[in-house]
């Protein structure tokens with residue numbers, strides 16, 4: 001699975017980067033994003049949901065979070 | 075008496091504020107909720123250019139103020155602004171133009187249509203004389219409360235009460251992570267556990283949930299009353315929860331009626347100080363009569379903010 005590391009990137013740049021990465025990915029594909037705790041893990045999933053992607057899960061790793069999602073149709 | 079040079083009825087509603095310089099006034103325009111069409115903005119710019127100082131001031135309550143308007147130009151300014159499109163605001167002991175954040179239409183946090191509420195209050199209550207002092211109303215779309223609702227005489231804050239459909243939950247854990255109030259945790263069955271006692275009605279769980287397992291069971295405004303800022307600030311306190319958007323005007327009208335009655339003879343005193351004097355029970359029970367399903371069991375007096383002035387022991 002493709003993993004996109006957004007750690008160390010602040011809001012809203014992290015969301016915009018996630019959006020750009022998703023543009024090159026086919027609908028229905030599952031990808032994961034690595035997100036910092038705090039504002040990023042609170043804001044990015046919600047914004048990606050608003051964009052029409054399907055959130056699948058969130059897992060805590062050492063000090064960061066892994067968000068898995070399925071790319072939505074255009 | 076000499077023929078007045080201007081139409082004095084324009085002055086009556088207020089909104090014309092004396093400036094330092096001779097004959098010069100600030101004209102405060104009415105911009106409920108801070109929303110203004112670009113067309114109107116251009117019109118105002120043209121009028122400001124022609125009659126003003128070359129700049130406008132954006133007031134802290136979201137109005138546009140034309141600066142350095144000569145009083146002999148009042149009629150022309152009012153006419154050129156176009157009375158129907160751009161009204162002048164008020165000052166004095168009246169219900170002021172309500173303020174509001176952008177609300178839910180385009181702000182991702184907004185839970186209610188604050189702009190609609192502000193417009194409705196502006197249309198139905200703006201300019202109502204209180205008989206005592208100014209009366210300010212504010213709408214915030216959610217508990218972030220950017221426009222600072224609780225420092226208004228009546229402050230509204232958008233709210234939702236979340237409800238879980240456990241069958242729709244895919245155990246992703248996002249809601250528990252999203253809830254900054256600690257009201258949600260993941261249970262042993264990998265479904266969220268709701269601690270209702272900690273919920274502040276922000277709706278973050280509903281917004282993040284990928285499956286719609288969380289939904290709004292009820293929605294409306296949290297209402298705080300008795301706030302003000304200025305020399306002796308007060309923060310308003312809680313009187314009601316989940317007041318429906320369509321009952322906002324009625325709710326304010328009851329508060330206004332109580333204020334008009336209880337402040338009788340008190341002079342220029344704001345609502346919060348009248349509540350401190352009369353006791354919050356009186357206002358709470360008055361509201362309970364009309365809004366039994368929304369009014370809280372009990373509240374507290376408006377919260378006095380320590381400004382720390384005058385300094386202890388200060389001398390000339």
Ligand code: HEM
Nearest residue numbers: 043107108174175176177181182183184218219220221222
């Ligand atoms: C995604 C998150 C957020 C968004 C989209 C957001 C959006 C906004 C917007 C649009 C305004 C201007 C409102 C207006 O004047 O009509 C504002 C102001 C404000 N926000 Fe937020 N906000 C967010 C998070 C927060 C947080 C986390 C806090 C506090 C902990 C906060 C506190 C404030 C305050 C106090 C103001 C007023 C600022 C001032 O008057 O100078 N906001 N915010």
Ligand code: SF4
Nearest residue numbers: 175183184215216220
């Ligand atoms: S109060 Fe809520 S809805 Fe209004 S601007 Fe702030 S975050 Fe947005």
Ligand code: SF4
Nearest residue numbers: 253273274276277279
């Ligand atoms: S509405 Fe807000 S405070 Fe209440 S449970 Fe949901 S996220 Fe937590």
Ligand code: SF4
Nearest residue numbers: 243244246247249283
């Ligand atoms: S966000 Fe929705 S799907 Fe995910 S754990 Fe919470 S209720 Fe379940």
